[in-house]
Amino acid sequence: MEWRGKPVWIMRRTPEQLAGLKKIENQLADPNSQRTAYPTPDYAKNEVRSIKPEVFVAVGICSHLGCSPTDKLAAGPQPSLPDDWQGGFLCPCHGSTFDLAGRVYKNKPAPDNPEVPPHMYLSDNRLLIGEDKKA
Template sequence: MSEPMTHSEGAGPTRRDFLYITTGATAAVGTVAFAWPFIDQMRPDASTLAVSSIEVNVESLEPGMSLTVKWRGKPVFIRNRTPEEIEQANSVPLEELKDPLARNANIDGTSPATDLARSAGEGKENWLVQIGVCTHLGCIPLGQSGDFGGWFCPCHGSHYDTAGRIRKGPAPENLPVPTFAFTSDTVIKIG
């Protein structure tokens, strides 16, 4: 004689299985519908996206002049350096630098902090674009100041050279270079 078959041994899906699956699916859809407004509100609004990049006309900047613009709520220093400032930055041995990395968002993150790696690149070495926030505590350095003729943060005494590299003081890193590109000979797009 054979033993009677139990429910778990051979029967197909039951009404109870269907109810479990339906309840789970309904709960999942309800959770997503409930959470979506919270997730959606984390996206940046149109005004934020509009200022994610700016274009700056630098036609009027003669060698030795600087311009400060605001990008993403931060000051950005744009400097048309003189040949003397470029020569001074090039003459610094890399082993003397406090921060050996270029900190340039336009090139490889491990690039050394040479003057060329900190500038707008080959053929535009005179142009320097960097976020004007001291890497120590977020103060705004003064331009064409300090022991190295670049930037000086009077709050805590950080000195940057003419390539925006930290040379003296408590700041741990060079001034960061944001993503930028020349869209023409006289217009820089930041961001």
């Protein structure tokens, strides 16, 4: 899936993964997505960065130099990740880490959370990327 030529991630998160988001909030640079360089629409300015808590939608581009972070969904200690890792994404070029809401960890090269594109649900199971108002 792409939006304006950029890759878009769409991921269904489990209840355990959603619970993990709360555990590491104090390690994040902008947990409530208040920064504006990479926009988060108002409807995703919450702790899960989404309309439906379980469905995460974001542009899969790192805010440092534009690489694509790779998914590291398994929780637990592993190379290049903190011991209390709850699942998330790792940018391989310079080591920025993001949680499963795309929120960047503190003191990493990436300054901001990746963008959340405009999106809306046309029905319970139909998601439209690129627009967020009914025409």
